[in-house]
Amino acid sequence: MDLQRIKYFLALSEQLHYWKTAEKVNITQSALSRQIQSLENELGLQLFERNKRNVKLTPAGKFLKEKWEVELSELEYIHQFAKQLHLGERGTITIAHPDSISASLMPDILAMITREFPQLQIKLVQVLYENQLEFLKNYKIDLAITRDINSEPGIRAKKIYSDHLALVVPLEHPFKSFDDLSTESLKQQKFILPTNDGGSSYSEIIQALFKSYDFVPDVFLHSEFGSTIIALVRKGLGIAILPDSYMHHQSPGLRFIPLPFKTDLLINWRADDHNPVLANILKLVFEG
Amino acid sequence: MDLQRIKYFLALSEQLHYWKTAEKVNITQSALSRQIQSLENELGLQLFERNKRNVKLTPAGKFLKEKWEVELSELEYIHQFAKQLHLGERGTITIAHPDSISASLMPDILAMITREFPQLQIKLVQVLYENQLEFLKNYKIDLAITRDINSEPGIRAKKIYSDHLALVVPLEHPFKSFDDLSTESLKQQKFILPTNDGGSSYSEIIQALFKSYDFVPDVFLHSEFGSTIIALVRKGLGIAILPDSYMHHQSPGLRFIPLPFKTDLLINWRADDHNPVLANILKLVFEG
DNA sequence: TTTATTAATGCATATTTTGCATTAATGGAT
DNA sequence: ATCCATTAATGCAAAATATGCATTAATAAA
Structure with a gap:
């Protein structure tokens, strides 16, 4: 059954006149007549009661007119929606990102996305460092923002931002600026550092930093969660090294001392x- | 857009394999391939992500699969429903009938209808005698059961039943049987009779009855409603003449004395x- | 590298739809 | 009653569309 036929029927059911209707829908009266006939044959019922003079809906025709009007507009809507999915203007995408940028880079990115594609539904998740690529490959997330360069086949990545690392100390701490740092003074500090899992480029940068001062830090505690680390520093339990994106978090009682080391932010996605939606978001992130 | 195409799409979206699907829907792989392509062109979007080896739904395709499945089954249901309307197995019909047969003939007719056409919706109404044909012509009712022969153009009628008239008296009344009736004894009675509107063949029969006893009745009250008349008779306010169909109403305290006069029941409908539904009901009523 | 698998495509054929011209039925006017 | 204007249906040829067969091109697996 062709939907066009149903549209012809609906037009005729309004006009109840073959000639006028035929003109309206841009076919000949002959074609219209036969379209209605085929529709009736296909359904095995009569739609119109007609003689050579008058056209009138049968009860079944009246019923179908009402129902088909609803169904056709429903289908119309569905097709438009599908078109938006196709264009990546609608749909859902799940993004994993590090805690550090949830007050700096993420708000910017999200504002940009909702401005360009207001119908998109975005799910933000935080995923443990070690799960990021696995979740990406298993379609649990569609986009992962990480601080690590990966070399997974099937995953593409691109750098989107670069953070300075900063030494995070309580306000009352003697370290006021970068000049106060020395091997001697650092040796006396207790450190709260990210979990050292070996593979993370972020950890490696921190290791490089300590190496440049040529000492092994006294690590009081490891945590994967930046917000946990910040809370502990504020309580005076130690000092930390974090990306200075954390400065954008509302963190009174803390001082961020920028260090001459950088950590990159990369955006990762499945190559295939x-x-x-993904294509649109990537384009937006890279090209603004 | 042909619904058949959507069915092809749905089949392919299940199998995700052109050959197998083509076989299943009884066309060649070539035809299927082109049907899917036209569908994609028509919608202006991609339904499947495919290379020469694999077929996979796109997000839009996945969405449409789910929605179209629902819509198609909805349409299926609508078409079946319409078919039933066409066959007169579904639909609504409004029937007017006299109060007298609401406990005798009507239950029989209704039982017959619901047995044969359980999906039919029947509205029963009581319409004042003088409005019956007007309501029928104005499509307020579809079927009128009357006791009057009409000669309206456009209205067809057929006799379906014949009632005896009965004299209705309270149980304690001296009239016990037809033999107790005489001009003398009748002259002493107060009568409660139907409204005498002149045109009703029912009233005319009652007039003929009185004429056969050669007297003019002392009429206490006229009412168009049989149940009102019965209530008044039971209270001893007079005696009445009613079709003996009323015997089937639960009316304790009354005696029905059959009279040798008959009143016909006719069923009336619009000729055009x-x-x-009407055709089915008429057939049922006439042929059992 | 080869092979088997599989979606797409060129082409001829079959089917369906369309438009033109005409027919047949019907309501209204004379 | 009769004629006329209107209007839905229909025969026929042309156009558009769908189908099947055979082949091609791509690709995953052996």
Whole structure:
């Protein structure tokens, strides 16, 4: 059954006149007549009661007119929605990102996305460092913002930002600026550092930093969660090294001392992911 | 957009394999391939992500699969429903009938209808005698059961039943049987009779009855409603003449004395009414 | 590298739809 | 009653569309 036929029927059911209707829908009266006939044959029922003079809906025709009007507009809506999915203007995307940028980079990115694609639904998740690529490969997330360079096949990555590292100390701490740092003074500090899992480029940078001062830090505690680390520093339990993106978090009682080391932020996605939503978001992130 | 195409799409979206699907829907792989392509062109979007080896739904395709499945089954249901309307197995019909047969003939007719056409919706109404044909012509009712022969153009009628008239008296009344009736004894009675509107063949029969006893009745009250008349008779306010169909109403305290006069029941409908429901009901009423 | 698998495509054929011209039925006017 | 204007249906040829067969091109697996 062709939907066009149903549209012809609906037009005729309004006009109840073959000639006028035929003109309206841009076919000849002959074609219209036969379209209605085929529709009736296909359904095995009569839609119109007609003689050579008058056209009138049968009860079944009246019923179908009402129902089909609803169904056709429903289908119309569905098709428009699908078109938006196709164009990547609608849909859902799940993004994992590090805690550090939840008050700096993420708000910017999200504002940009909702400005360009207001219909997109975005799910933000925080994923443990070691799970990020696995979740990406298993379609649990579609986009991962990480601080690590990966070399997974099937995953593409691109740098989107670069953070300075900063030494985070309580306000009352004697370290006021970078000049106060020395091997001697650092040796006396207790450190709260990210979990050292060996593979993370972020950890490696921190290791390099300590190496440049040529000492092994006294690590009081490891945590994977930046917000945990900040809370502990504020309580005076130690000092930490974090990306200075954390400065954008509302953290009274803390001092960030910038260090001459940088940590990159990379955006990761499946190379074979053809979801148009992804393509739109990547384009937006890279090109503004 | 042909619904058949959508069915092909749905089949392919299950199998995700052109050959197998083509076989299943009884066309060649070539035809299927092109049907899917036209569908994609028509919608202006991609339904499947495919290379020469694999077929996979796109997000839009996945969405449409779910929605179209629902819509198609909805349409299926609508078409079946319409078919039933066409066959007169579904639909609504409004029937007017006299109060007298609401406990005798009507239950029989209704039982018959619901047995044969359980999906039919029947509205029963009581319409004042003088409005019956007007309501029928104005499509307020579809079927009128009357006791009057009409000669309206456009209205067809057929006799379906014949009632005896009965004299209705309270149980304690001296009239016990037809033999107790005489001009003398009747002259002493107060009568409660139907409204005498002149045109009703029912009233005319009652007039003929009185004429056969050669007297003019002392009429205490006229009412168009049989149940009102019965209530008044039971209270001893007079005696009445009613079709003996009323015997089937639960009316303790009354005696029905059959009279040798008959009143016909006719069923009336619009001659040009092609509602299949009507045709079915008429057939049922006439042929059992 | 080869092979088997599989979606797409060129082409001829079959089917369906369309438009033109005409027919047949019907309501209204004379 | 009769004629006329209107209007839905229909025969026919042309156009558009769908189908099947055979082949091609791409690719994953052996």
